[in-house]
Amino acid sequence: MGVAYSVGEVDHLYTFFVQWSPEINTKDKKKACRPRYIVGEKNNNRYLVLENDKVDAINKLLIKHDTPAANNWQIITVHDSKRRQSVCSSEGSEVGESDDDLLPVLCDHSHLLDDQHLERIAVHMPARTKGYPWQLAYSTVVHGTSLKTLYRNMAGLDNPVMLVIKDMQNKVFGAFSTEPFRVSDSCYGTGETFLYSFSPDFKAYRWSGENSYFVRGHLESLQIGGGAGGFGLWLDADLNHGASFSCPTFHNQPLSTQQDFVVQDLEVWTLQN
Known part of the structure; x- marks a missing residue:
């Protein structure tokens, strides 16, 4: 499992991806755009979640260049992340079909926001x-x-x-x-x-x-x-x-x-x- 990192350090990992393999984040030689990823967390451990077709490429990239990030992060698919997502929710709760379905989880009661607002x-x-x-x-x-x-x-x-x-x-x-x-x-x-x-x-x-x-x-x-x-x-x-x-x-x-x-x-x- 990955070690605990601040949210901002995901951007450093992203920068590494672009620097060493820009073709992963580009299409038809157009300007690079940020890949779809989210950060998951369970039992104080964090992991980077990417779309299925990006996981093998990223894992090979980390191993090839012997970067410390290979030891500090676990790269998993969105599908695998569904079984791990449990922040501030019951273990029996369902997880949506994409990272867009991961709503902000409010740990306190809101007088103004409901699930429709959060969606x-x-x-x-x-x-x-x-x-x-x-x-x-x-x-x-x-x-x-x-x-x-x-x-x-x-x-x-x-x-x-x-x-x-x-x-x-x-x-x-x-x-x-x-x-x-x-x-x-x-x-x-x-x-x-x-x-x-x-x-x-x-x-x-x-x-x-x-x-x-x-x-x-x-x-x-x-x-x-x-x-x-x-x-x-x-x-x-x-x-x-x-x-x-x-x-x-x-x-x-x-x-x-x-x-x-x-x-x-x-x-x-x-x-x-």
């Missing part, structure tokens, strides 16, 4: 986050309404977070951030950050590439996406009022039915590893 969001989350449980880091129901408390609860974390908002019109929307929310003099985050909305139908707004105004935290506000005078999502210091405008970062539509909205409930979930 839609999961498709757009980075592959490296799949198969891991999510823990409630902040909730207005539990912790009150304070941006300072939200930042305080994020202190010391180094994992992606998922923001979920329900406004007074009962519309659910939010953002996935690759970094926890914090006060900063500059913007932070990566191109995996995205906005989403269930108003009226689900839609995710991914990075457009026009700028890198992903997330910026102030004591008096939290901003996600920006440029051209508007924020993709903005929240005030009391987490009571918010706003959502179209912005160049995500080319999004306003996430709520109203550009200025009042928050009914808000939750922030963090990846647990």
